[in-house]
Amino acid sequence: MSQTVAAPAAPAQTVGEQARKRRGHSYHSGKQGQWWRFAVLLVITAIVLVPIAFVFVLSTQPSLGSNASGFTLDNFVNVFTQTGLTTWLTNSLIVTLATVLVAVVVAAPAGYVLSRVRNRLVSSYSLTLFVIQSLPVITAVIPLFTLFANIGLVDNLVGVTIIYVGSTMSVATWMMAAYFDSIPIALEEASWIDGASVLTGFLRIVLRNSLPGILSTAIFSFLLAWNDYLIATVFLRSDPNYTLPIGLETFFQQNATDWGPVMAVAVVMMMPPILIFVFLNRSFSVGGIGGSLAGR
Amino acid sequence: MADTITKRVGRAGRGVGSGGAGRAAPTKASRVGHRGVTLAAFAIPSLLLLLLINLYPLVYAGFQSVHNGDLISVGDFVGLDNYVAVLKSPDFWNSAKFTLIFTICGVFGSWLLGLAVALLLRTKIPGGGILKVLLLMPWIVPVVVSATAWNFLVATPQSPLPVIASALGQPNVLFLADPVLAQITVCVFKIWISFPFMMIMISASLAAVDPNVYEAAAVDGATSWQAFTGNTLPIISRSTYISWILMTIFCVNDFPTIFLLTQGGPVGATTSLAVLSYQTVFADMQTGPGVAIAFLMTLVLVVVSVILYRQIRKVEVE
Numbered sequence A: 001m002s003q004t005v006a007a008p009a010a011p012a013q014t015v016g017e018q019a020r021k022r023r024g025h026s027y028h029s030g031k032q033g034q035w036w037r038f039a040v041l042l043v044i045t046a047i048v049l050v051p052i053a054f055v056f057v058l059s060t061q062p063s064l065g066s067n068a069s070g071f072t073l074d075n076f077v078n079v080f081t082q083t084g085l086t087t088w089l090t091n092s093l094i095v096t097l098a099t100v101l102v103a104v105v106v107a108a109p110a111g112y113v114l115s116r117v118r119n120r121l122v123s124s125y126s127l128t129l130f131v132i133q134s135l136p137v138i139t140a141v142i143p144l145f146t147l148f149a150n151i152g153l154v155d156n157l158v159g160v161t162i163i164y165v166g167s168t169m170s171v172a173t174w175m176m177a178a179y180f181d182s183i184p185i186a187l188e189e190a191s192w193i194d195g196a197s198v199l200t201g202f203l204r205i206v207l208r209n210s211l212p213g214i215l216s217t218a219i220f221s222f223l224l225a226w227n228d229y230l231i232a233t234v235f236l237r238s239d240p241n242y243t244l245p246i247g248l249e250t251f252f253q254q255n256a257t258d259w260g261p262v263m264a265v266a267v268v269m270m271m272p273p274i275l276i277f278v279f280l281n282r283s284f285s286v287g288g289i290g291g292s293l294a295g296r
Numbered sequence B: 001m002a003d004t005i006t007k008r009v010g011r012a013g014r015g016v017g018s019g020g021a022g023r024a025a026p027t028k029a030s031r032v033g034h035r036g037v038t039l040a041a042f043a044i045p046s047l048l049l050l051l052l053i054n055l056y057p058l059v060y061a062g063f064q065s066v067h068n069g070d071l072i073s074v075g076d077f078v079g080l081d082n083y084v085a086v087l088k089s090p091d092f093w094n095s096a097k098f099t100l101i102f103t104i105c106g107v108f109g110s111w112l113l114g115l116a117v118a119l120l121l122r123t124k125i126p127g128g129g130i131l132k133v134l135l136l137m138p139w140i141v142p143v144v145v146s147a148t149a150w151n152f153l154v155a156t157p158q159s160p161l162p163v164i165a166s167a168l169g170q171p172n173v174l175f176l177a178d179p180v181l182a183q184i185t186v187c188v189f190k191i192w193i194s195f196p197f198m199m200i201m202i203s204a205s206l207a208a209v210d211p212n213v214y215e216a217a218a219v220d221g222a223t224s225w226q227a228f229t230g231n232t233l234p235i236i237s238r239s240t241y242i243s244w245i246l247m248t249i250f251c252v253n254d255f256p257t258i259f260l261l262t263q264g265g266p267v268g269a270t271t272s273l274a275v276l277s278y279q280t281v282f283a284d285m286q287t288g289p290g291v292a293i294a295f296l297m298t299l300v301l302v303v304v305s306v307i308l309y310r311q312i313r314k315v316e317v318e
Helices: A002-022 A031-059 A074-082 A085-116 A120-133 A137-150 A157-181 A186-193 A198-209 A211-227 A230-235 A244-254 A259-284 A286-290 B002-013 B029-065 B081-088 B090-122 B128-135 B143-154 B160-167 B179-207 B212-219 B224-253 B256-262 B273-282 B287-317
Strands: none
Touching: A031 A259, A031 B090, A031 B128, A031 B143, A074 A085, A074 A259, A085 A120, A085 A157, A085 A198, A085 A211, A085 A244, A085 A259, A085 B029, A120 A157, A120 B029, A137 A157, A137 A230, A137 B029, A137 B273, A137 B287, A157 A211, A157 A230, A157 B029, A186 A198, A198 B029, A211 A259, A230 A244, A244 A259, A244 B143, A259 B128, A259 B143, B029 B287, B081 B287, B090 B128, B090 B179, B090 B224, B090 B273, B090 B287, B128 B179, B143 B160, B143 B179, B143 B256, B179 B224, B179 B256, B212 B224, B224 B273, B224 B287, B256 B273, B273 B287
């Protein structure tokens, strides 16, 4: 492949060469430089993708129990009909969508305050949000477990949803505030002069113009709730309440050598983040949103 | 988005509140009170969540760390006994050592790889957009999935990597059964997961650079290396410090990356402080010492963050 691509590019290469010579060691010009860059990147990308590629490949290989060979989708049929996958998937969807909804509804007004009000109280609130974001989750999980055990929220989807919303709060509020910063306050001022209240101005003017900000916050909350392992493994204790990460982990522990079905569950679990990423990344920089997720 | 978050982090670090483009609205005096009530109502739900999910546990954890109770009951007040016991235990210091190794490898390994990729991606290359999307995958895929994939690759003697190693004349390479190899594997796994984050952070700051800077440097006869140290590094230094702080926090707090691959084994070689705290509480049922470990971990994290924050301020002053 590299040969067929290289051939037509040859004239351009010489032009690049000349340009390079003219400018001395110009830092990033010239087609010559591009080809080794491309090759190195290709190799890095290929190595990086090996583990993920194996997930896809293995999910379409026959399970140990079956006598089929070659490409098959049986694993997907089997995991949906014979394991708890449907339950885990439903639980994950319920928890994740509830988290997204509540997080946006709570973070948007708070972000508005952060964006529009400037006083010592609000700036210390902003700083508190940052400090809290960097505290170890494990520190919060242990006391919360005690609290939730007393009020019956352990092994309960509502319990983990509340924690997810709390965990998204600092970053979600910041993200909304960052977006509101880009909306000129003159728009609201005009509406206030026309007699609108702060609430009306916020709902009709600010929120209506903040769809990208709202979507970014929603994607962030979605990824946090969908990918979480620590909180789910501590709080969800029985199979009917497992979310996908815990379902996959226990299923993997039970079928460690039968990779086909395990990887089929893995594929189901990673498709939503990948689809969101592929379709929305251009407009929302999902990768950057994910930045606030790690360590959770 | 990475960039706006970066700016906010910087702003919070400088103790400046919010605002940005919007300035305080000049409203009539009669409206100020009404407006204040609405704005307070806007902030209260998030404040309540913050109190319940973040601040209350912190306070209660402090309470638990000076008691000898378990997950359900409070137990008796024991003063600083838990902290003393933790600081005396060799497990704690081994974990602290591994956490340090893991964090240093995670931060600088992912930074170097992310920087290299970001620099390679900077010029227009064929398929650059697609490559960038593909390179972000380790960051996007849920950690449970990637840990499963890595388990397949390295865990058993029949796994692909040990098979390749034995074909190359190194039989019986057990990546997760040998303490040192397991530590290396976990660090490499962390770098694999985290380098796309660094790539995004660095790419965002590189995108803001005027290419003429490099043209000018080239005219002055600067070599590639001089252009890199003289132009590129200063430009990315601010976002680099911020990404180091964030990645340090991510690494120290990281639980799933390690736990899902090794469960802290073999013989505790990959037990980080977060994993040790989890095991102390949920396996050994010792809440007090477990929380004490988490607190000590937080303390170190705060100190490191403050040191790195100072560096950011220095960079900003320059």
